[in-house]
Amino acid sequence: MNAALGNSPAPSRSIDSAGVSISHHGGDEGVTGSCHRLQFAPDRALLVDCGLFQGQDADRLDSLTQHQVTFPVDDVLALIVTHVHIDHIGRLPYLLAAGYQGPILCSVPSARLLPLVIEDALKIGFTHDRALIERFLAEVEQRLVALEYATWHTVIDDARHRVRLRLQRAGHILGSAYVEIDTLDRASGARQRTVFSGDLGAPHAPLLPAPKSPYRADVLVLESTYGDRRHEDRTTRRARLKAAIDRALDNQGSVIIPAFSIGRTQELLYELESLIHQAVDESWRDLEIIVDSPLAARFTQVYRELKPWWDAEAHQRLRSGRHPLSFDNLYTVDSHAEHERTVDYLARTGRPAVVIAASGMATGGRVVNYLKRMLSDERHAVLFTGYQAAGTPGRDIQHYGPRGGWVELDGERITIRARVDTIGGYSAHADQHDLLNFVKRMRKPPREIRLVHGDSHAKQSLKAKIDAWAAEAGHALHVTIAGVANQDQAAKQE
Structure with a gap:
């Protein structure tokens, strides 16, 4: 079932590599509304987060459009939740209403916390009818698949594709994760590891271990909320x-x-x-x-x-x-x-x-x-x-x-x-220094990074830092800014 409702902007230009494309349906032009789609065949995709727009991000859209799911859902094999903040999962009720039938994959702690967040969101934005809320929560809990950290989970393995994913601690809130996704196209032999950072936490935060960089990535979709500043120790x-x-x-x-x-x-x-x-x-x-x-x-x-x-x-x-x-x-x-x-x-x-x-x-x-x-x-x-x-x-x-x-x-x-x-x-977010370290500490850095979840200045500042490091280290690394079609024009507007 396709949900082509509303008049929301077209998704950002995709990254095309090894037969895999990435498009953004939120979290690209601002900080909220996280929703990223990894397409590895015309009829097969994964969705990473499906959050609500807030603040100025919401003001750019009319009150109806900002909640709508305007992309196809019949080809989505799984929704992967990086963490349970409302700007990462708040459109889940709309996703299910649009006809999404697949599982909701998340960490074990997130599986405990997610129903509480969704229940609160339903009360605020949908209904106070307890029977309706309970029915929806039962549907959500039936779809939840709790994954242990650092363990590979196979989404599909057939004659056409093998796709598996692994959650790693992100240190943002309890249960938060960044996602490593391995895709193999059996016909062409093309392989790609795509990493979605979700929201990364700052080192030395209370209660949570600091995130550790992945060993490698081909393509990294990286948050940049605090890409232009440093936190206090x-x-x-x-x-x-x-x-x-x-x-x-x-x-x-x-x-x-x-x-x-x-x-x-x-x-x-x-x-x-x-x-x-x-x-x-x-x-x-x-x-x-x-x-x-x-x-x-x-x-x-x-x-x-x-x-x-x-x-x-x-x-x-x-x-x-x-x-x-x-x-x-x-x-x-x-x-x-x-x-x-x-x-x-x-x-x-x-x-x-x-x-x-x-x-x-x-x-x-x-x-x-x-x-x-x-x-x-x-x-x-x-x-x-x-x-x-x-x-x-x-x-x-x-x-x-x-x-x-x-x-x-x-x-x-x-x-x-x-x-x-x-x-x-x-702040529960990594700062510029931490985000740069997340890239630098990979044993095999990505060939491509797409910056999301930040205002224009934060993205531009982080891009400059990554570009400078890559040039000095001799890495062939291409950094793009999601939500900006022309990088040179964006720089002129700053």
């Missing part, structure tokens, strides 16, 4: 996190942290437990850490249950009797009534607290209510620890807050008097 970012909270304690105010329910929330809890454990100041030992997101609380519980996939440092804490995701100062807010009371209490009293609430870019969710009540009060602070996409309220607060500007929330103009800080080191 872990010591620096922890010191800045402590300083931001110290200021709130001195000002008798709260720190509001917009955070994604999965990944960032758990990393912050891990770091905050460490700061409280090491604190000598009594005010820190009494500091309330509030997670105001039922979804984040559910994810945190699953994170606790998935301890085998934590890194060595986290396991050392457990052995010493500490509980980095479940400590005495941690409180969760469940009901909406409790949420409203918490917002009102903190806004009125200025009691020092750290509030972690979704959404991460302040596009909706409970964090918006905190911001509406507290942004105009200089006692409080807003702390961003993750990427803020262009066109989102988070980006506006981040950009205009330090200048004493304003932001529009729920149609209301809010003057920004609260302190606004950004700590880049807590």
